[in-house]
Amino acid sequence: MKFLKKNLYSYISKKFMDGCTNYNSLEVRKSCRSKEQARDTFAANDIPHAKGEIFLNPLTAHKFAKEHGFPLVIKPNVGGFSRGSYFPIKNFKELWKAIFLAKIWWPTSVVEQYLEGKNYRVLVANGKVVSVIERFAPFVKGNGQNTISELIDEENEIRRKMGLFGCMSPLQKSTQTTDFLARSNYDLNSIPAENEHVKLFHRIALAPGGVVEAISQKEVAADNLVLMEKTIKAFGANILGIDVILEKGIDVSHKDQKCILLEVNSRPYVKMHDYPRYGEKDDLTAVFAELEQLEIQGADVF
Incomplete structure (x- = not known):
């Protein structure tokens, strides 16, 4: 053994x-x-530290949300690299989706307050x-002239020249990105204002850029x-x-x-x-x- x-x-x-x-x-x-x-x-x-509970039964997380409110985070009880972690969760629909996705990584999960x-x-x-x-x-910074798509290309070129791809990933133009942008009424052809900070995804992790x-x-x-x-x-x-x-x-x-x-x-x-x-x-x-x-x-x- x-x-x-x-x-x-x-x-x-x-x-x-x-x-x-x-x-x-x-x-x-x-x-x-x-x-x-x-x-x-x-x-x-x-x-x-954040108030939280370990749960196997999803109803435990639902009860925690009713008692403590949102935003929350759901993550596997054992894990790393933010795998299976979902945050910030702002409503019960997002909560239930995160509960079942987190269990792909580990049977017991954690629900915690998110700051x-x-x-x-x-x-x-x-x-x-x-x-x-x-x-x-992942984000881009607007200049009042270029589209989000063009800003992504420019940022990825900067990262390539800096040799950062040995660790982090390039910014993406995937469905994940376009779906996230749509929540703020943006798409890849939108032109952000000068110095406008446009998030491309909610996760603070290297994998999505x-x-x-x-x-x-x-x-x-x-x-x-x-x-x-x-x-x-x-x-x-x-x-x-x-x-x-x-x-x-x-x-x-x-x-x-x-x-x-x-x-x-x-x-x-x-x-x-x-x-x-x-x-x-x-x-x-x-x-x-x-x-x-x-x-x-x-x-x-x-």
Whole structure:
């Protein structure tokens, strides 16, 4: 059985986790893997997080929505890369659709409150914050002259020249994009106004063409750095990718705004920290040199 687990984990790592680190013990990875376990750790350590419930029966999520209202997020209880995650969910029709789609990825699911704000991935290693990026859903910026289709082509050419396609995906002109644009009375031939920000899809993820901006730690409020370092200590981890939403931004103390930690990633996708569309990437060479010296218990077992 142990041999089978090792081979299965090796396959999963190669197939789905290219660009992810593996510097945490099996015990730590287990504590982060389940959204329920992570939420329990957040609560025990007074770390701000969203109210939520784990459910098998979809009626549980429906009841949660009636009690807490929208927007909400539905995601698999075990997962990563935003696979099977749906947000922001703004009504019961979207809720029921998301419930059944999420179960394709895992039988038990999570329903949580969703905060409209700025979305960040904070990389914490060796007890310290080492890199911060802000994440954006795919978008184009209007100039008052070009169509959305032309703006997509221009942005994709910029990404190609920057060498970003080793990590993120090009913007799309798919049915997914046109359907999303139609909700705002746009199509690919629409001409956005000067500096108008036009979202092409709701998901803040790299696969549909989302981008990242590197944020200097000098711009991060001191209280927020302390919170992230408190979080890695609570999980006893060597490295974590912490997903956090802040209503006003990471330059404002979490004590002075709404803030929720969404989840912690024990095998964070660090590759995206090397491919910012905006800002200067952090040099993490020394960080990983130190992590490489560690002996990791159960590193090859899921």
